[in-house]
Amino acid sequence: xxxxxxxxxxxNRIALVAMLAAMGVLVFANVALRYLxxxxxxxxxEASRYLMIxxxxxGAGLVLRYGAHIGIDTLQERxxxxxxxxxxxxxxxxxxxxxxxxxxxxRYAMLAWSQTTPVLGIPVGAVYLAMPIGFALLxxxxxxxxxxxxxxxxxxxxxxxxxxxxxx
Numbered sequence: 778x779x780x781x782x783x784x785x786x787x788x789n790r791i792a793l794v795a796m797l798a799a800m801g802v803l804v805f806a807n808v809a810l811r812y813l814x815x816x817x818x819x820x821x822x823e824a825s826r827y828l829m830i831x832x833x834x835x836g837a838g839l840v841l842r843y844g845a846h847i848g849i850d851t852l853q854e855r856x857x858x859x860x861x862x863x864x865x866x867x868x869x870x871x872x873x874x875x876x877x878x879x880x881x882x883x884r885y886a887m888l889a890w891s892q893t894t895p896v897l898g899i900p901v902g903a904v905y906l907a908m909p910i911g912f913a914l915l916x917x918x919x920x921x922x923x924x925x926x927x928x929x930x931x932x933x934x935x936x937x938x939x940x941x942x943x944x945x
Contacts, residue, residue: 782921789839789914796832800825823896827904834911838918844932853930864927868919875916882909 807821840846853860886909890902925931 778921785914785917785921786839789835793832793836793839796828796835800828800832803828820896823894827894827897830904831907831911834907835914837911838914841915842918842922842932860930861927864930868923868927871919872916875912875919878912879909879916882906882912 803818803821804825807818811817837846853863856863882905886902886905888902889905890900892901893899894901894904922932
């Protein structure tokens with residue numbers, strides 16, 4: 778399981794870095810080209826918008842894994858004896874929600890597959906596939922982090938990121 782987890786982390790991070798780097802290079806090149814020559818690359822705005830959508834969905838699992846999403850923990854603080862049960866219900870509810878969003882996301886992407894984007898001409902469904910893939914990653918991450926989270930409210934950490942580090 779640990780080797781699968783490391784491979785998932787590595788792949789997820791590489792995908793995020795590649796998407797963010799591509800967005801940065803494309804937008805910078807387009808702005809520089811526009812100011813230096815008066816011309817811009819037509820497809821850069823559309824491509825960077827779609828990369829941002831993919832970046833958001835693909836990155837959500839890592840953010841969940843490290844406990845960096847906004848959370849309201851009043852209920853478990855109010856009932857500390859039942860905190861583990863509350864976290865178990867929360868994790869289960871999230872997993873059910875993620876599964877529903879995977880199914881709905883695939884259906885939505887397939888529905889829009891015949892439409893194409895205005896400039897790039899790629900299927901709109903390819904853009905919408907970010908949703909089920911992102912929710913599948915969220916589901917994988919919550920399954921991996923569930924045991925320590927439910928038992929001790931412990932978020933995962935590794936050599937690159939410590940989810941338990943004190944916030945400044």
